[in-house]
Amino acid sequence: MTPTPFPRIVATDLDGTLLTSDGTVSPRTRQALRAARAAGAEIVFVTARAPRGVREIAARTGVDGTAICSNGAIVYDVATDEITHSSPLTPSAAREVAETLAQVLPGVGLAVETGRNVLAESAYTRRIEADMAFYREVASVFDAGQPIVKLLAMSAAHTADDMYAAVADAIGDLAEVTYSGVEGLLEISAAGVTKAATLDRICQERGIDAGEVVAFGDMPNDLAVLMYAGAGYAMANAHPLVLAAARHRTLSNDEDGVAAALEALFPLSLGRGIPRR
Structure with a gap:
C-alpha cells in the first residue's frame, strides 16, 4: 500500500488535531488545506463531533464536501447541511x-x-x-x-x-x-461503525485506494483511521496508544502539525514542512 505522491484524500480529525487548543484554525493550516485542495485532494473531516459542530469549522477552512461525523455513524454533506447516511444503534x-x-x-x-x-x-x-x-x-x-x-x-x-x-x-x-x-x-x-469503516466506504465509492489517503489524529477513536491510511500521522500531543501505534508523527496541534505534514506532501510556496518518515 504505497501512497501516491499527492494523496487523493486528506482525512483529518478536528479536536486536538486540526484545531488548536483554543478551538481555532490557524492561518498556516488554512493555507495548507487550500494547497492540498488545489493539488486535487479532497479534504474529509473525520470527527467525533456531530454535524452541527462541523459546519462552522468547514466554513472557516473552505471545506465544503463530505464529513464523517459521530465516529463514523454519520456521513454529512457540508454544502447542503444534509445527513446523507446514518448508522444508528438498534x-x-x-x-x-x-x-x-x-x-x-x-x-x-x-x-x-x-x-x-x-x-x-x-x-x-x-x-x-x-x-x-x-x-x-x-x-x-x-x-x-x-x-x-x-x-x-x-x-x-x-x-x-x-x-x-x-x-x-x-x-x-x-x-x-x-x-x-x-x-x-x-x-x-x-457494531462495525468506526471512523475507518466509513472512510473506507467513501473511498470505495470514489475509486480511491487506502494508499492514496493521508490521515491525522490524536485519540484512540482515530487509531483505526491512521492504520487504514497509506500515511497515518499521530499528532505530537496524541494519546500514548496512538503515538505507539501510528507509523508517522507530526508536530502538535498547537504547532500546526497537520499543516507541517501537508507542506511536505503538497507543493506549497511557504517552503516549510517536515520530511515523511
Whole structure:
C-alpha cells in the first residue's frame, strides 16, 4: 500500500488535531488545506463531533464536501447541511449496552446523540455551552423514540481509559466503544461503525485506494483511521496508544502539525514542512 505522491484524500480529525487548543484554525493550516485542495485532494473531516459542530469549522477552512461525523455513524454533506447516511444503534443493542454499563460502572450517566440533538438523563452532567440549544433533558434516553447515533456514557469517578478497560470486554461485539479526549466519557456506536469503516466506504465509492489517503489524529477513536491510511500521522500531543501505534508523527496541534505534514506532501510556496518518515 504505497501512497501516491499527492494523496487523493486528506482525512483529518478536528479536536486536538486540526484545531488548536483554543478551538481555532490557524492561518498556516488554512493555507495548507487550500494547497492540498488545489493539488486535487479532497479534504474529509473525520470527527467525533456531530454535524452541527462541523459546519462552522468547514466554513472557516473552505471545506465544503463530505464529513464523517459521530465516529463514523454519520456521513454529512457540508454544502447542503444534509445527513446523507446514518448508522444508528438498534434500540435493543443500546439497551443491552446500557445494562452492561450500569453493572460495570454504577452511577454512570447516559446521553444520546441523535444526529441533530442530544438527549441527556439527569446523571449525565456534561454540557457544552455552544450546544445548549440542542440539549433536551429526558427521564430515559430510550423513551424518546429518537435514533441512537451515538450512546454517551459519563462517569465523574473514572478516567476514560479506566472506563474503557472496564467495559470493552463486557460489551464485546455488541457495539463499538471508544473515546476522544473528554475525561470520564465513553462514546458507543453500532457494531462495525468506526471512523475507518466509513472512510473506507467513501473511498470505495470514489475509486480511491487506502494508499492514496493521508490521515491525522490524536485519540484512540482515530487509531483505526491512521492504520487504514497509506500515511497515518499521530499528532505530537496524541494519546500514548496512538503515538505507539501510528507509523508517522507530526508536530502538535498547537504547532500546526497537520499543516507541517501537508507542506511536505503538497507543493506549497511557504517552503516549510517536515520530511515523511
